[in-house]
Amino acid sequence: MTEGTAVQTPAPAAPRGRRGRRTVDVPDLVGRARDGDARAVARLISLVEDASPALREVAAALAPHTGTAQVLGLTGSPGVGKSTTTTALVRAFRAQGRRVGVLAVDPSSPFSGGALLGDRVRMQDHAGDSGVYIRSMASRGHLGGLAWATPQALRVLDAAGCDVVLVETVGVGQSELEIASLADTTLVLMAPGMGDGIQAAKAGILEVADLFVVNKADRDGAQQTVRDLRYMQSLGGRFDEPGHWRPPIVKTVAAREKDNGIDEVLEKIEAHREWLESSGEGHRRRTERAAREIEAIAVATLRERLGDVHGSAALSTLAEKVVAGETDPFSAADELVGQL
């Protein structure tokens, strides 16, 4: 299963790029990343994650090399077996000789501890395999940070030559769904008896799933979970229209030693990839995602300019007026924007 050297991409101890003017040789870094140098990949991800001064140069240098990775999203409630399934998928892709990147996103944890622990567990399975890059992305204070950093980290892994990138998130909220929607193919994991059916309907997970995986299928209630999903699918009749993709439901038992059903998951992923290509939906999705990414960056830039032009003092003055009832927030915002 393994070959080569250890390739855990460690998070840096401190975001150096933000503070100092440490020179970065970006073309050299990108070149080494493309040659499979795990340290170079780690450094590039840190640069984009920390919005370092070199961010734009990095983005420009990566651009010509992006667009080849197959991006898989993997989401599900805590306890459904995301890590085990990720490990099983990585094992299967490696057996096919494909290079794999994993971005493990945990927006629910403001502490990096959980993410780091997760890394250590995973490391044991893929230690010594130079064809696997694993990176944990813990929340840096607010979700906006992750929503920003994850697509950029994805670009790094794509440009570094990963054939497949797995983006693993805890599927509990809207922002997590947004991150999952970076993927070409989104896998939603469930487990029997967790009330996931209702949760799924609530969180809009039915909308984002391209493939349902009912994991722990050796447990009681697995068949019921499958039936619940089928029933919910039957309510959204559009899946039966010609040309539409009807998300298949696969039962798995992902475990350290034996994986049941993972082969079928791979088959369905491949079928979905073919559908994405033949239907044009793949290109549509990638363009839509790029548009949203551009828009988010543009808005962030404008937000920054608002701060630059006025400083917090001007905003404070306007806020005081609003609190005093002398003006309303919309007029205050107009005043702020008007001076841009």
Added chain:
Amino acid sequence: MTEGTAVQTPAPAAPRGRRGRRTVDVPDLVGRARDGDARAVARLISLVEDASPALREVAAALAPHTGTAQVLGLTGSPGVGKSTTTTALVRAFRAQGRRVGVLAVDPSSPFSGGALLGDRVRMQDHAGDSGVYIRSMASRGHLGGLAWATPQALRVLDAAGCDVVLVETVGVGQSELEIASLADTTLVLMAPGMGDGIQAAKAGILEVADLFVVNKADRDGAQQTVRDLRYMQSLGGRFDEPGHWRPPIVKTVAAREKDNGIDEVLEKIEAHREWLESSGEGHRRRTERAAREIEAIAVATLRERLGDVHGSAALSTLAEKVVAGETDPFSAADELVGQL
């Protein structure tokens, strides 16, 4: 407990303001709302919620009348008894002769069904009381909508003369916490045996709570929940610094017929209100909130302009280039912003 006429503020069947040019007599509407006309309040909330053309006029007309309501945030996981506690608090405030507004925010539900059902249940308790306004705010497609609409609805209730406004949210994610942070005083509800302690630490609820309410305190494990909270508080030593507010922990049994502990909750809310005033923290919070509101509106305005100037065609073209690897998202965003 009740007096006067029924005052449920119904959501409109369709957001008329968005479509037509139906004339709105804003000063008249604001005048009637201030006289306690529930229909006028409902109409104003709809106007701000739907971002109708009259939104800015409404905001300007409301401004001079805002700033008097005491805003209470109430958050907690599903099942801890938020609705019952809200009802008990409303009952207690009404007994003091105070006018009460309730905004029930459920961002987790993309369907309005749940919110409407919640209204019906609550209606039975406060039917016929003209001193209580209840409004359910269900998600309109995305969380940004609620984060936008809730502060505006709050302004309407404030201007309409509510002495207290309760903002009730499901405390599961970052955006819900943001909504809770609209409040002067935020109550975090817990219940024994729900693993809320760990959840609280994860979701940053310890940071936003001004008062912990351990509800269902007649159940096993209530004392353990209190101990867990005390322990977590002890880890964040800053609460013990002089001048700091150490969030008290109150045990309650909120029920339809008898409320145990609600009086103590009211006392602690009052103590917190006094601390907010004496420490200057109250003014600081309101100013900070106004600043964030102004900034959010300014950014939304700029985002709209991006769309106006370029149309989706320009963005699509740039997105296509990014997908093809001809440019990167940052350069594309610069191009978009540069033409503003």
